[in-house]
Ligand code: AMP
């Protein structure tokens with residue numbers, strides 16, 4: 318039996334990233350950049366105003382106070398998007414707006430709320446406060462310099478990073494093609510939701526959750542028909558899915574029961590089984606192997622086991638295929654509001670709920686067939702064997718999303 322870390326290392330070591338393609342920014346959300354991206358411009362590209370107001374020479378306002386206002390003559394208007402062509406001379410100011418380029422000679426902007434108008438002479442403005450140099454100015458290149466790396470290889474294109482790239486003039490990025498992941502469920506007892514449920518049958522539920530998790534991990538899920546517990550049927554379904562996809566995930570039939578055909582079917586079509594059984598709960602009967610350059614993940618059938626082994630052992634592989642730098646996914650700190658006990662001999666990825674103040678507690682029944690606690694849970698907490706974590710312990714929660 319392998320430890321979680323051994324299993325994960327062995328899986329990751331066997332994976333080559335998928336080929337890289339060019340992706341327009343509009344379609345790049347969630348992708349991982351394959352090559353460093355550099356800014357094409359200084360950001361901001363020029364010194365500009367942070368406020369609606371008046372561009373001034375700060376030294377002109379040195380004597381300004383409420384008692385002795387400084388009067389400056391307005392020599393024009395600098396709207397956003399245009400370059401004001403005159404230079405600010407001593408004793409003058411320019412009407413300016415947020416984002417307008419600073420006129421030559423100006424080194425401060427006074428907010429329009431902070432000035433006084435001369436009702437008899439609208440061509441001049443009264444200033445009653447001093448201004449430190451560069452007050453309310455945004456400086457050229459203060460955000461990023463032209464040529465600087467704005468996304469490193471392996472970084473995920475989040476919404477803020479897409480805005481950053483667009484601002485830097487980037488139209489497209491190089492990113493690995495997303496993996497197509499086939500989802501197969503095995504079991505004579507399984508029925509499609511929406512069809513009648515005869516005695517002894519249950520509705521198939523793993524493909525729905527796995528498809529969502531696969532999509533979250535940047536993959537393209539492809540759902541295949543249910544597979545009966547039969548060696549020949551399992552072989553042909555596996556071979557077809559492995560041919561059509563980059564990776565295939567099966568659930569069920571991977572244990573030691575008489576009806577568990579998945580491993581035999583996989584090796585029977587020429588697959589190389591790299592590992593089987595991982596010391597974790599839920600999810601001990603987990604299998605991993607390769608068929609040609611395609612990946613095979615045999616997940617246990619129980620719903621909690623399937624989703625947990627996806628997060629812990631399968632998602633890292635899908636992320637590695639996309640060239641992601643961080644393949645383990647995010648964790649977040651939470652504080653146990655109740656003790657969390659694992660009396661068993663395997664580490665237990667326990668389902669926990671999270672309250673608004675960051676307090677975590679068991680989501681309820683932790684048996685691997687229980688879906689209600691799975692659905693309630695915000696994520697998983699890794700509890701070592703034969704350990705009770707006390708209330709108040711700070712834990713790393715692995716969120717579902
Ligand atoms: P198995 O590993 O095939 O023996 O499955 C273990 C348990 O998980 C059994 O109770 C199965 O009925 C159940 N199970 C297997 N596959 C699914 C599935 N796709 N959806 C819901 N339950 C499943």
Ligand code: MG
Nearest residue numbers: 503504569570
């Ligand atoms: Mg089964």
